[in-house]
Amino acid sequence: MSVLITNIGELVTNQPGERAGAAEFAAAAGAALVIEEGLVAWTGLASQAPAADQVVDAGGRAVLPGFVDSHAHLVFAGERGAEFAARMAGQPYQAGGIRSTVAATRDATDDQLRANLRKLAAEMLAQGITTFECKSGYGLTVPDEARSVAIAAEFTPEVTYLGAHVVPPEFDADRAGYVDLVCGAMLDACAPHAKWVDVFCERGAFGRDEAAAVLAAGQAAGLQARVHANQLGSGPGVQLATAVGAASADHCTHLEDADVDALASSDTVATLLPGVEFSTRQPYPDARRLLDAGATVALATDCNPGSCFSSSMAWCIALAVREMHMTTQEAVWAATAGGARALRRTDVGHLGVGARADLVMLEAPSHAYLAYRPGVPLVAGFWLNGEGVIEGIQAGS
Numbered sequence: 200m201s202v203l204i205t206n207i208g209e210l211v212t213n214q215p216g217e218r219a220g221a222a223e224f225a226a227a228a229g230a231a232l233v234i235e236e237g238l239v240a241w242t243g244l245a246s247q248a249p250a251a252d253q254v255v256d257a258g259g260r261a262v263l264p265g266f267v268d269s270h271a272h273l274v275f276a277g278e279r280g281a282e283f284a285a286r287m288a289g290q291p292y293q294a295g296g297i298r299s300t301v302a303a304t305r306d307a308t309d310d311q312l313r314a315n316l317r318k319l320a321a322e323m324l325a326q327g328i329t330t331f332e333c334k335s336g337y338g339l340t341v342p343d344e345a346r347s348v349a350i351a352a353e354f355t356p357e358v359t360y361l362g363a364h365v366v367p368p369e370f371d372a373d374r375a376g377y378v379d380l381v382c383g384a385m386l387d388a389c390a391p392h393a394k395w396v397d398v399f400c401e402r403g404a405f406g407r408d409e410a411a412a413v414l415a416a417g418q419a420a421g422l423q424a425r426v427h428a429n430q431l432g433s434g435p436g437v438q439l440a441t442a443v444g445a446a447s448a449d450h451c452t453h454l455e456d457a458d459v460d461a462l463a464s465s466d467t468v469a470t471l472l473p474g475v476e477f478s479t480r481q482p483y484p485d486a487r488r489l490l491d492a493g494a495t496v497a498l499a500t501d502c503n504p505g506s507c508f509s510s511s512m513a514w515c516i517a518l519a520v521r522e523m524h525m526t527t528q529e530a531v532w533a534a535t536a537g538g539a540r541a542l543r544r545t546d547v548g549h550l551g552v553g554a555r556a557d558l559v560m561l562e563a564p565s566h567a568y569l570a571y572r573p574g575v576p577l578v579a580g581f582w583l584n585g586e587g588v589i590e591g592i593q594a595g596s
């Protein structure tokens with residue numbers, strides 16, 4: 200069955216190749232789009248649209264590619280609201296806070312972890328995130344990491360093995376022993392369920408040589424690399440990410456000129472997570488410096504119970520525009536096509552012919568409203584793989 204969505208006020212297509220560089224945001228007014236068998240079959244002017252089995256009148260609303268959230272930590276138990284409140288009262292964020300979530304996650308049953316992930320995935324979809332990445336990293340034992348990636352794989356193909364999140368307390372006196380475990384038995388148990396290997400390369404987490412060992416072992420097991428890099432201070436994370444051909448270096452809050460150059464001259468996406476800086480009250484990354492240098496920039500939520508417990512990509516877009524001086528076009532591109540690049544996906548993040556029909560319809564005439572009306576729920580409906588969930592919008596045939 201084909202579906203024609205017509206009378207679209209602004210259709211954001213992000214069709215690859217229309218324009219070069221990070222500014223390849225592309226949109227059309229008075230547009231229409233046809234979905235067939237789960238894919239985008241046609242886009243163009245509404246006045247030239249072909250016939251279809253079903254017609255949806257968008258009523259002048261904007262339609263965008265579904266958001267692609269390339270960085271989220273959704274397999275966990277417990278919550279850290281009190282830690283957030285204490286931080287807002289003046290205590291600094293430290294990577295070791297992860298340990299409280301590790302303890303709660305180890306204590307949880309599979310069904311409790313699954314139910315929490317299901318709830319968060321539904322929350323994301325309702326806010327227009329149609330593709331999300333999900334990391335392990337709160338188990339930090341072989342069985343707890345293995346069940347984390349297995350449960351994540353029930354909800355998304357973008358599963359990341361993050362055994363190297365922090366060194367768990369039982370290995371405080373034997374860091375090397377933990378890195379060996381992450382590169383050995385834990386990797387063997389997790390690799391069958393994962394696409395990605397990630398490491399938190401940061402003071403207080405893993406140093407350069409430890410992180411390099413983790414990524415090399417993961418790549419040897421068939422996983423692709425991504426890196427938590429340069430969040431809390433300058434460090435080797437970005438250089439390591441580009442050197443190993445990682446798909447993405449995530450955070451990029453504290454960059455030296457050489458880090459910017461490395462990102463601009465590589466295929467490694469700079470994934471910015473402004474919700475973290477908001478929630479930890481830290482300076483935002485310098486998005487303009489990266490964009491002006493020619494780096495590819497993605498925006499992601501980093502939804503996790505410690506440093507940013509938000510599943511709202513719209514809010515990240517608003518922060519990127521208001522606080523990081525990205526244009527509304529750059530921010531929406533980064534939250535859709537940029538996220539797809541960070542996951543090395545060509546089928547999502549744009550609405551070119553042949554793309555997956557993952558669409559978001561806004562209760563607004565243009566993408567700019569995502570930043571212009573911050574905090575307001577603007578998703579009027581969405582299509583996931585061509586299946587529509589739209590409320591209060593007339594569909595006829």
Ligand SMILES: [Zn+2]
Nearest residue numbers: 270272427501
């Ligand atoms: Zn993260």
